[in-house]
Amino acid sequence: MEDDGLIRAVDVHGTIRAVIVSTTHLVQVAREKHNLSYTATAALGRALTAAALVSPVVARRGQISMKFQGNGPLGKVVVDASSKGTVKGYVENPQVELPLNSLGNLDVGTGVGTNGYLHVTVENGFGSQHTSTVELVSGEIGEDVNRFLVNCHDAGSILIVGVHISREGVEAAGGLLVQLLPDHTEETICKLENNLASFGTFTFLMRRGMELKDILERGLQGFQLEELSERTPLSFDCRCSHERFVQALKVLDKEDLQEMIDKGEQAEGRCQFCNAVYLVPEDVMRAIAQAM
Ligand SMILES: [Zn+2]
Incomplete structure (x- = not known):
């Protein structure tokens, strides 16, 4: 499994931009530091991954804090991500374990709960900050963060986050964010929908040994992507002392x-x-x- 990292890319015709991250190691670090249950690992892992994805889009030089406050038994889920590629976070009730949901997945939605809010605070790096609040959609994290993004940018986006855990620990974690840019057309949306229909599961692709670049190309076939930066390393890092x-x-x-x-x-x-x-x-x- 490759090291944790982030790649940003933009379509040369200005139709979409994308961020893709792998977070397997940092989610495992979070699991160990907080002694997380399986359900809490999935919840915090998805939240850390989402924060890493959103941070370069909304707080390019500063940092972003997200607090998921639902009515589920996990309690609050809080994560921070900085533009330096560091993330940190915690779950209020880290030992809560829930049965798998009807799809056979870890039940993050019930764990976080739906009746509640996601608060997102963005610090721009120049001393000013502001907080936006959206209602939780499903408590599954990905959809909730995407609602914030759509509200905040008034543009369509897709956000996928995933964490795969076995008895040995976190086997794969990562995510993809695709945002529509002003030059997008109906064709852009059609192409995205077709790609995602055959995309599969993010962590499944990672476990098959695919690297971030390959997963990005698979998710965005037909687009002419230009990478905006070198692959940036990501890590779980707390600056407390x-x-x-x-x-x-x-x-x-x-x-x-x-x-x-x-x-x-x-x-x-x-x-x-x-x-x-x-x-x-x-x-x-x-x-x-x-x-x-
Ligand atoms: Zn600390």
Whole structure:
């Protein structure tokens, strides 16, 4: 299986643009860090993949955060993706497992739930940010993110995300985003529909050993694609650190901090995004309190 990565391409006639990603390794990292159930792996894996796909389209220099807040037993699913090719995320109830759905697939839709919202916050990299909210369509992640894209760009798009898991772990994960551009015609849509009808399952193609380039060509036969960039590597990466956790203590009330010190407690924090645990010993806390 090739390394995780991303390719962007555009049709030379200006009819469509596409982003394709492979995320197998980073979804496995997320599974291990958060000790995810099968259902939670599929949900978070699809969300991480969708964030990686959407990020270069809506936040080319900044970053994007997506929060799926449905009424399902998995609770919130939160993911971030940066323009540097890093993603991170978590599931509120990572151990929830559900029976397969009627199609024999992991039941992400029930896990996330439908009655709720997807909040997408885009930071443009120049300090400004804004949040859009759409209602969840199915809780299956792909459709929900596509609704956001269509709303946000007022243009048709297709978003496919998939995660395949076996007893050994994540065997394949990835996705494809195709967006219509202003110069598209009826023929463009027809061609896309025909291609997708015979496309098959994204993760099945990956497991057959197809590389991203080949999958892209298969999905977009008949288009004259031009790659916009070299293949960009993708990884699960959280920028939290001990230092940042110490900084966060500095914004606590002095009384609260003093109370912890008096009780002889050391400060303990866990990063939601990567599960790293940070401990701050009493003497460091004393120093922080004194400087307040
Ligand atoms: Zn972290």
